[in-house]
Amino acid sequence: MIVIFCDNIDDFITFLDKRTMNEIFYEFKEITSDSLVSQINIEIILHFLAKVESTMILYETKQIITKTKNSDSDIEVVKTLKSLFGSVDPSLSLIKGKIREIFLSFSS
Amino acid sequence: MISRRAFLISLVVISFLIPVYLGNFKLNSSIEHVPYENALGTNEISKDDYSAILSNEEYGLGNVTIDDLHFESYRAGFINHSVDYPLIDADIASFALFYVIESIEFVETISPATIDNLNNINKNIIAIKLNESLHVYVNNTIAGYLVYFSYFFQAKLQNFYIDNGTSIKKLTEDSDYFINNRGYLVFNYEDYFQQGPIFNFTMHLIWDYDVELGDWTLDQREETPLIMSETEQEFTSKFTYQFFLVGFSASPDLVLPGEAIYHIVAALTITPLEKELLTYQDLIINLFDVNINNYVNADNSLSIEISDQFKLNRSFISLNFTCSFGLKFEKPVEKSWAIDRLVGERNLRERIYIISMTNGPRYIFLKNVALYDTGIFVDQVVDAYSLFNRDVEFFDANASVPRQLGLKMNMPYLIFGETCPFSIQYRATQTLDIIITDTIKMPLVGANIEILHFGVKYGTYVSNESVQPINPGTTDENGQIRLYDVPRGNYTVRVIWQGKVVTEATVTTDKEVNYVFTSIPHFPLWILIFGMISGILLVAGALFYLKYNKLR
Numbered sequence: 001m002i003v004i005f006c007d008n009i010d011d012f013i014t015f016l017d018k019r020t021m022n023e024i025f026y027e028f029k030e031i032t033s034d035s036l037v038s039q040i041n042i043e044i045i046l047h048f049l050a051k052v053e054s055t056m057i058l059y060e061t062k063q064i065i066t067k068t069k070n071s072d073s074d075i076e077v078v079k080t081l082k083s084l085f086g087s088v089d090p091s092l093s094l095i096k097g098k099i100r101e102i103f104l105s106f107s108s
Numbered sequence: 109m110i111s112r113r114a115f116l117i118s119l120v121v122i123s124f125l126i127p128v129y130l131g132n133f134k135l136n137s138s139i140e141h142v143p144y145e146n147a148l149g150t151n152e153i154s155k156d157d158y159s160a161i162l163s164n165e166e167y168g169l170g171n172v173t174i175d176d177l178h179f180e181s182y183r184a185g186f187i188n189h190s191v192d193y194p195l196i197d198a199d200i201a202s203f204a205l206f207y208v209i210e211s212i213e214f215v216e217t218i219s220p221a222t223i224d225n226l227n228n229i230n231k232n233i234i235a236i237k238l239n240e241s242l243h244v245y246v247n248n249t250i251a252g253y254l255v256y257f258s259y260f261f262q263a264k265l266q267n268f269y270i271d272n273g274t275s276i277k278k279l280t281e282d283s284d285y286f287i288n289n290r291g292y293l294v295f296n297y298e299d300y301f302q303q304g305p306i307f308n309f310t311m312h313l314i315w316d317y318d319v320e321l322g323d324w325t326l327d328q329r330e331e332t333p334l335i336m337s338e339t340e341q342e343f344t345s346k347f348t349y350q351f352f353l354v355g356f357s358a359s360p361d362l363v364l365p366g367e368a369i370y371h372i373v374a375a376l377t378i379t380p381l382e383k384e385l386l387t388y389q390d391l392i393i394n395l396f397d398v399n400i401n402n403y404v405n406a407d408n409s410l411s412i413e414i415s416d417q418f419k420l421n422r423s424f425i426s427l428n429f430t431c432s433f434g435l436k437f438e439k440p441v442e443k444s445w446a447i448d449r450l451v452g453e454r455n456l457r458e459r460i461y462i463i464s465m466t467n468g469p470r471y472i473f474l475k476n477v478a479l480y481d482t483g484i485f486v487d488q489v490v491d492a493y494s495l496f497n498r499d500v501e502f503f504d505a506n507a508s509v510p511r512q513l514g515l516k517m518n519m520p521y522l523i524f525g526e527t528c529p530f531s532i533q534y535r536a537t538q539t540l541d542i543i544i545t546d547t548i549k550m551p552l553v554g555a556n557i558e559i560l561h562f563g564v565k566y567g568t569y570v571s572n573e574s575v576q577p578i579n580p581g582t583t584d585e586n587g588q589i590r591l592y593d594v595p596r597g598n599y600t601v602r603v604i605w606q607g608k609v610v611t612e613a614t615v616t617t618d619k620e621v622n623y624v625f626t627s628i629p630h631f632p633l634w635i636l637i638f639g640m641i642s643g644i645l646l647v648a649g650a651l652f653y654l655k656y657n658k659l660r
Contacts, residue, residue: 003184003185003187004187005360007191007290008190011189043364052200052203055206057201062361101366
């Protein structure tokens, strides 16, 4: 199994035509958690699976969003991403899940 | 014949001598009274005489090292597709570039995790070396390079070897490969090999990788409180030594750690400092109570084997052991305190305790040792502190032991070789009221008094080595001496009469009035006795005179 990390989300979207399934997985990761700071940075990590011959390839990228605590801006980001991927291909769906570790454990 | 004049003179002399003799023979004492000295002796204790060994409340935990790793499966690392290296995806997607992980092997432990509190070493990381072998297949690639990073979070590439099937060669950083600004290894294999479009090779990547010991702690755990009730005492205390082992996988952006690694099993050796002084009780590995005898080595270190399934995903060790300590109060006046002195106003006193640790491990300090002092009540305490600024806690003794009067103190922590004076500042509010009486229990007026506290003269400075005693003076017309603002407790009153100690008695602040009975005769009785003797002598003289006058 090969993991390719794309620095740029545009490249990630370009590579979507190599996908083996229509699901794009996402997970959130809080990267600043200072309780005194009202704004927090959150990473949204995106994955999809591709296959070259018998080798699975996991494409991954990330986006960092800044939101105020207790705000629903992460939901807004997911909505925006859904519409973005929907515009690329309406059959794409965004699913929350930690696919990389699951995939690594099955493929190794 | 004795002349009449001589006889009369003899009578007069005898009438003087007898009272003088009788007035003294009852004071049958050979103790000569030593008068009060005014010399101050307050310089016997100096802060400079004591120094702390520990600057922080930290234990020495020794070493933990990894002996071996067993990989249940291998995980390859990550490829980076970026603006700088835009063609790598095309090579992989077209199968022009393909790699497979052959093995990852544990090479060695570079440095163990070490916490040594005496030498300020605090490193909870075990640095290890791993050899990752990737077999790479090249078939008409476009890019001709590989941008790769290992699966291990923050691994640092130390060496890079290439095996082309016939020989193994060590590559040189910056000329043969380089690490880009994101942290990925960039290897332009086309430039390096300068050969046909189809070939394969094996990359041996030697990574330095840090495995972390989390929550690596030692805790003193007592089922019953440790009470210091003697001047010198031995304690056996219980401790729990614990940690979890964790190694993190990398995330492809190489910034944040990924998941804890759950497919690598570690064999460990745990070497506590001065392990020979520790008596192991039990061992828990990942919540399972195991037979500790199977884990203890001949040198008293402990080994965790591969078969224990101690994985890099927060596998947990908990080791219980006991060890012994010896504590001693230095220069004690009573059992514990060394100095009690007036430090301000009329009754603000300070009681200093000089506690030493005389034996025990050098890397494990002892805390939670309590002391009872019946001489001070909790509401009298103004402050409590130790020379090394370590916590001194105080409570009402009655809260711990029913009907126990006085103060309970938790002494500052100590490590072997340290002496840490600590003190309680308090307001002495007790009154010592004493009435001295003579043989018929009438007040003894004008007797000199000395007050001793635990055998030492009581005063504004009390210690074994020097005192600054107060002079209570002489008993008043009621035979009374009253001392205000003294510490609670028992005292010895020494009664001095005509320069000699006539009696010593124990008195206490707990009594409203302390009566001390002496054998000093009551003065009006002597007047009566000698008046009668004088009368008898006068009558006898008169009879002699009349008899001999007639004969003349």
